Amino acid sequence: MNLEELHKIEVIADKPYPVFLGVPIEDLGEYLHAQLKDVEHILIITHQVVAELYAERLKKGLLDYRVNLLTVPAGESEKSLERLSQLTTAALRCGADRKTLVIALGGGVIGDLAGFFASVFMRGLRFIQVPTTLLAQVDSSIGGKVAVNHPAGKNILGAFHPPLAVWTDFKTLESLPWAEVENGLAESIKHAMSANPDLFEFFEKQEQSIKQRDPLIWSEMVTRSSSVKIGIVSEDEREQGIRALLNLGHSFGHALETEMNYRGVTHGQGVSIGLVAASYLAKIKGLMTSEEVSRVEQLLTNFGLPTKIARKGLDPKILLQHMQTDKKNQGGRKILILPKGIGQAVISKECTDPEILNAWEQVI
Ligand SMILES: NC(=O)c1ccc[n+]([C@@H]2O[C@H](COP(=O)([O-])OP(=O)(O)OC[C@H]3O[C@@H](n4cnc5c(N)ncnc54)[C@H](O)[C@@H]3O)[C@@H](O)[C@H]2O)c1
Structure with missing residues (x-):
């Protein structure tokens, strides 16, 4: 060697x-x-x-x-x-x-x-x-x-x-069982959405090869996706700034996992629904177009990841309350990571509770 x-x-x-x-x-x-x-x-x-x-x-x-x-x-x-x-x-x-x-x-x-x-x-x-x-x-x-x-x-x-x-x-x-692969795919798609539009396109183009576990495509997927994380933590090791962007979709996802007691929804599924909810919120804030939100939903669907969750007693107001305890919040104000188009994300302190509720309504 x-x-x-x-x-x-x-x-x-x-x-x-x-x-x-x-x-x-x-x-x-x-x-x-x-x-x-x-x-x-x-x-x-x-x-x-x-x-x-x-x-x-x-x-x-x-x-x-x-x-x-x-x-x-x-x-x-x-x-x-x-x-x-x-x-x-x-x-x-x-x-x-x-x-x-x-x-x-x-x-x-x-x-x-x-x-x-x-x-x-x-x-x-x-x-x-x-x-x-x-x-x-x-x-x-x-x-x-x-x-x-x-x-x-x-x-x-x-x-x-x-x-x-x-x-x-x-x-x-x-x-690795496919259910575990899905957890990794959700995080990789999040990397692409928050920092790398080319990686997002790669996922769109290589859907079949990824699903068939083509070894060369998988090597490329892991290399490109881990490079996004390496790049971001190299700029901000202690999460004082841009590393927080990697939490895209997680405020929504964690709220859902907490409300469901970590049962009936895997982490990857929570992140997937969270990415969609964050995209709807971004649309409300004028950061994403309807076409871009559809692209996100389509890509997640292609990989068998959920974009909505059946209501079954889920109350958006309670989910909103769970978001109150998110580690990113400051002084009672909700800090959310939102996609800006495809391949970029921003930290937003400007989202109101009615806007967040509206985003929840789109995915429940
Ligand atoms: N430190 C960080 O920056 C960071 C970031 C994201 C997530 N996390 C943490 O990661 C954890 C989730 O990790 P995960 O999704 O890898 O789940 P996991 O570690 O629970 O592994 C999932 C399952 O796959 C099995 N497994 C592992 N490798 C296998 C293989 N090659 N073949 C067959 N089975 C295999 C494991 O035994 C386990 O049952 C969470 O606790 C989360 O908080 C940490």
């Missing part, structure tokens, strides 16, 4: 780090040997199903290290303080110390949980992200945000703890 020849993009940050794209999982060990001379012990944190699929391949490259594998049950509920405490006990039993390297092998739940564990264990361990879901490859593994949930809310306990590197093997996506 020639490190110089690998496809990588550097994240410009306080501590810059590379995102390697399209690299075999078994080559990570060789990279670690070349980069880190003081590591002897590695903790791989993953899910059982991911361990069964990929841990042996990863471990093949780690023969010179003492390696322990810690598995965590699947599900968002595992991003908890209880699980963090159990990981801590298990890590101590394995003899982890301040030089231990953590490898987060999995989707966004593992990346957030293992990353947060790495940020606090003995005041901070180094860690590597090995994302294996589409969402993690294009979004959550990049940018250094790590967190666990609290009964009071999602990602309430978190940190900025950037990885030493992100090691992305596109082939791991071959085993």
Whole structure:
């Protein structure tokens, strides 16, 4: 393996780090040997199903290290303080110390949980992200945000703890169930809507190849989509400005997920409906034309993502109330991210409650 020849993009940050794209999982060990001379012990944190699929391949490259594998049950509920405490006990039993390297092998739940564990264990361990879901490859593994949930809310306990590197093997996506692919597609389409009109067109043109999981098209999709995230976090690592644009659709989506108790709507579906609601609001504010809103709806529909939700007792006024507690709000004022045409987004403090209610009415 020639490190110089690998496809990588550097994240410009306080501590810059590379995102390697399209690299075999078994080559990570060789990279670690070349980069880190003081590591002897590695903790791989993953899910059982991911361990069964990929841990042996990863471990093949780690023969010179003492390696322990810690598995965590699947599900968002595992991003908890209880699980963090159990990981801590298990890590101590394995003899982890301040030089231990953590490898987060999995989707966004593992990346957030293992990353947060790495940020606090003995005041901070180094860690590597090995994302294996589409969402993690294009979004959550990049940018250094790590967190666990609290009964009071999602990602309430978190940190900025950037990885030493992100090691992305596109082939791991071959085993990903389509329902999980949809979550990643919703975030990728959000990247395109907020910052890259060409990527939006790519999704429109390559619909069939994406659905047929054409490997070349998928490589291009992950590369282009993760590049959007890399570009944005490189400009604004700590979310003081433009990184907030990546929340497009999320104020609406989170309100829906909260109201439905995270049941009956996946994160990707919430984001998809949120993107449509934000587009209607943008139309009300004169930022989008009816044709552009239709393009957004059509693209999401093409990928099987919902653009509306059946009413079933959903009350727009209650959804509006959920938006009151959004982390972005300032001084009681709702701060919303709105699309401006296709491929650009803006931060808006000017949306009134009747306008937001009107947007909700369009999608319920
Ligand atoms: N830190 C950030 O910047 C950031 C950004 C976006 C989302 N997130 C977080 O990401 C999480 C969601 O992540 P997700 O969508 O990846 O879900 P996930 O991590 O729960 O993974 C989804 C499921 O896919 C399985 N899986 C993973 N890789 C697989 C593979 N290659 N083949 C087969 N099955 C596989 C997992 O075991 C799991 O059951 C949320 O907790 C969210 O808050 C974080």
